[in-house]
Amino acid sequence: MTDDRKGTVPVWMLATGDARVPAVTEDGPMTAERLAELRGALAALAEEPIATLEVHPLPDQLDRGRGIPLDAASPLAQHLSQLIMQSARGSSAATTATATGEGLYRMVIPAKVAARFGQGLIRPMAVKGAAGAIRGPLVDSAGKIVGGVKFVPAGQAAAAGAAGGAGATAGLAVGGSAMLTVAAPLVLMAVAVGVSAHADSRRQQAIEHITELLEQLHEQKLVDEHSELDGCRDAIDKATAILLDQGRPGVSLGLDSAVHAINSALGAADRRLAQWQSALDKLPEGKAVDLGTLTKSFPGIDDHGGIFRAHLELATLAIALKRRVVVLQAVEHAQSDPGNLFENFTRALRLDQQRLDALESSIAGVLVRLSTLELARPSGLRPVFTTAEVDRLMRAAHRIRRLGDGVAVDNRATDLAIEIARDEEGTVVVFPALPTSA
Secondary structure, eight states: OOOOOOOOEEEEESSSSSOOOOTTSSSSOOHHHHHHHHHHHHHOOOOOOOOOEEEEEEOSSSOOHHHGEEEETSSSHHHHHHHHHHHHHTTTHHHHTTTTTTTEEEEEOOOOHHGGOTTTOOOOOOOOOOOSSOOOOOBBSSSOOOTTTTEEESSOOOOOTTTOTTOOOOEEETTTTEEEEEEEHHHHHHHHHHHHHHHHHHHHHHHHHHHHHHHHHOOOHHHHHHHHHHTTHHHHHHHHHHHHTOOOOGGGGGGGHHHHHHHHHHHHHHHHHHHHHHHHHHSOTTBBOHHHHHHHHHHTSSSSHHHHHHHHHHHHHHHHHHHHHHHHHHHHHHOOOGHHHHHEEEEEHHHHHHHHHHHHHHHHHHHHHHHOOOBBOOOOOOOOOOHHHHHHHHHHHHHHHGTTTTOOOOOOOOOOOEEEETTTTOOOOEEEOEOOOO
């Protein structure tokens, strides 16, 4: 998030359990670069996952529609309010930064810890009208890193567990020259909502693409498949709201039928993927491919729309919806055992998402292979081809090459950033979790 106002930025060190760390923490101001180094050192050496939480002034313009809103009574909002209240007692910097009640809280989870949520869960995603949507260091309006921002520890006080919070633990983890705030529920809720918001952003993007494609194709079977998937959103949204308020979703929500529809769509994506991989394996290696041969296995690949591209978007939509369901299942599993909150969450999330990671990576592999194919000249007895034939071949070659643009094939974990906008009355909006670097 852009912030060109230089000054002091309070930062909390949040642990998800009783942690012992070496003497690497600092009491005085530090630069953004030093904070990143410290975060990495704590991730490598601490016994429990360590996250940092910064508070910045709310930007003048903020698109809240991208995030998931939670009222002041929600567990996440309560945990954040308690952290602010307790820390303000022992830190003048925290008191000043949180005096109005408003702020943009930026939680950063180191790559080592983010890997526990799965390497494929969060990937860079282009956001319309938002240049630089992938968060990195704080920058000014010209795009340069703000070197004048200083971070200071927000205080030595621990956050008290919010009332009603499942597994609400808080305390001091002493190690080195500073103390860590034990705030597993806050980190859990922030990650859960941020990941859910990220998956919903992917869903919205896929919906836009599918709608445009289906308007051109007029394929009723694909329309029905799209409608069934899109109809799952209501049940998932309700279940998300209930679980984030630490309730239990009942059968009446229709989540079971939604999961069935999503799993059916994922099964269809698996079958289509196997067909695509088989078709690519049958192509002669190192030789140009006739366009007609390619379009038999990948119908419409040479057009702006096409059935193949619709199948890709339907797979993207099914994966995005399943991502949200996986998060819901992980949260419910973690909340069922308050004494083992964070470990249960990450374990459930990691195990359930392996199939999704494999499917997404395999689809990416197909797109990369397609983008490297060389198209052969049209076959025929004529030595000269028409302008229309040449134009079609050139357009097709260009569109096929672009299939590999933006495909994420590198699943290495990066630092994970989750931004939370807090209003004066305590309500919050949690924005999609994003990698801090591409």
